[in-house]
Amino acid sequence: MHAARLWNYLYLELADSFDAMPELPPRVRALLAAEAGLGVLPTALETDSSDGFTCKYLLALADDARIETVLMRFTGRVTACISSQVGCAMGCVFCATGQMGYTRHLTPGEIVAQAVHVARALRETPRGNCKLLVYKQSMASPPARLRNVVLMGMGEPLHNYDAVMHAIDILRDEAGLALAGDRITLSTVGVVPGILRLAREKRSLHLAVSLHAATQEERAALVPVAKKWPLDELMAACRTYSGATGRRIFYEWTLIEGKNDSPAHARAVGRLLRGLPAQVNLIPLNPTSGYAGMPTHTEAAKKFQRILAGEFALPSTVRQRRGIDIAAGCGQLATAS
Ligand code: SAH
Numbered sequence: 362m363h364a365a366r367l368w369n370y371l372y373l374e375l376a377d378s379f380d381a382m383p384e385l386p387p388r389v390r391a392l393l394a395a396e397a398g399l400g401v402l403p404t405a406l407e408t409d410s411s412d413g414f415t416c417k418y419l420l421a422l423a424d425d426a427r428i429e430t431v432l433m434r435f436t437g438r439v440t441a442c443i444s445s446q447v448g449c450a451m452g453c454v455f456c457a458t459g460q461m462g463y464t465r466h467l468t469p470g471e472i473v474a475q476a477v478h479v480a481r482a483l484r485e486t487p488r489g490n491c492k493l494l495v496y497k498q499s500m501a502s503p504p505a506r507l508r509n510v511v512l513m514g515m516g517e518p519l520h521n522y523d524a525v526m527h528a529i530d531i532l533r534d535e536a537g538l539a540l541a542g543d544r545i546t547l548s549t550v551g552v553v554p555g556i557l558r559l560a561r562e563k564r565s566l567h568l569a570v571s572l573h574a575a576t577q578e579e580r581a582a583l584v585p586v587a588k589k590w591p592l593d594e595l596m597a598a599c600r601t602y603s604g605a606t607g608r609r610i611f612y613e614w615t616l617i618e619g620k621n622d623s624p625a626h627a628r629a630v631g632r633l634l635r636g637l638p639a640q641v642n643l644i645p646l647n648p649t650s651g652y653a654g655m656p657t658h659t660e661a662a663k664k665f666q667r668i669l670a671g672e673f674a675l676p677s678t679v680r681q682r683r684g685i686d687i688a689a690g691c692g693q694l695a696t697a698s
């Protein structure tokens with residue numbers, strides 16, 4: 362009887378305590394307070410990037426583990442980048458989360474709570490905290506609510522498949538946050554059984570696959586789990602996924618100077634993805650303490666793109682670098698001291 366109202370308080374009013382639900386009878390509120398928790402994640406630290414477009418939250422979980430969640434403001438849109446695990450077991454050499462190792466999976470509630478946290482922050486400071494005029498102008502009409510979520514924070518979402526899908530179902534619930542399936546992007550390192558399961562279940566989301574290299578040997582040097590799920594098996598799974606869902610996959614390619622950014626590398630990825638519905642997302646390497654590589658220069662990244670477009674008709678984007686000064690960029694999230 363009270364569920365619809367409770368849901369409304371949770372996901373539309375973004376209430377942060379049962380006391381803030383006056384339309385529920387006091388005995389129901391008391392029962393909820395005794396038997397349940399709202400799962401609000403306290404902010405241990407909040408850091409704004411100097412340009413004001415990005416805000417990183419260090420959130421405390423009930424067992425005192427910590428995760429990071431990022432709010433990214435673009436003109437007319439806000440994206441929440443959320444975590445699926447405390448740490449990560451996949452060990453990619455250039456990733457700060459991989460460098461800290463794996464602690465545990467997040468629960469569906471802990472995953473959803475991050476999106477709610479960002480939605481609340483957006484409501485409280487629609488234009489963020491930045492005083493820069495150029496920024497304030499570009500944020501003249503900030504979005505009224507959160508519409509975009511990327512599962513690209515800490516952890517490997519397909520290693521925590523059930524909890525992540527449960528969380529996505531809650532995020533999509535039309536009586537709640539009501540995120541559209543095509544506004545949710547899940548990025549995987551290439552967990553083959555998870556990709557095949559997504560294909561079978563025909564889940565409504567965008568899939569991004571972290572490729573980084575177009576040969577098994579080069580990939581395994583950057584992404585150790587490529588030894589478990591080799592490149593040919595990964596590409597077969599991607600083919601199955603696109604065949605079953607009719608969806609294009611985003612292939613992510615972290616550009617590392619002198620490692621995977623030459624014209625020959627661009628041609629290799631072009632050949633690998635030939636005939637597949639694909640878009641390449643190039644991500645210039647962000648610095649992390651455990652990896653000495655350097656990001657590719659802008660000119661080389663543009664040349665990489667020109668080769669993909671000109672010789673293979675393969676669309677690509679270079680991901681906007683966001684929050685690098687506060688270590689909130691791709692692969693920079695970590696909570697180990
Ligand atoms: N575990 C998932 C999602 C989180 S990482 C995955 O690996 O896909 C999101 C993206 O950031 C991935 O493509 C990842 O390879 C990339 N990334 C990791 N470390 C990076 C770094 N230091 N610089 C740039 N991109 C990085």
Ligand code: SF4
Binds near residue numbers: 515549
């Ligand atoms: Fe884990 Fe993704 Fe980082 Fe690899 S890049 S260690 S899979 S979070």
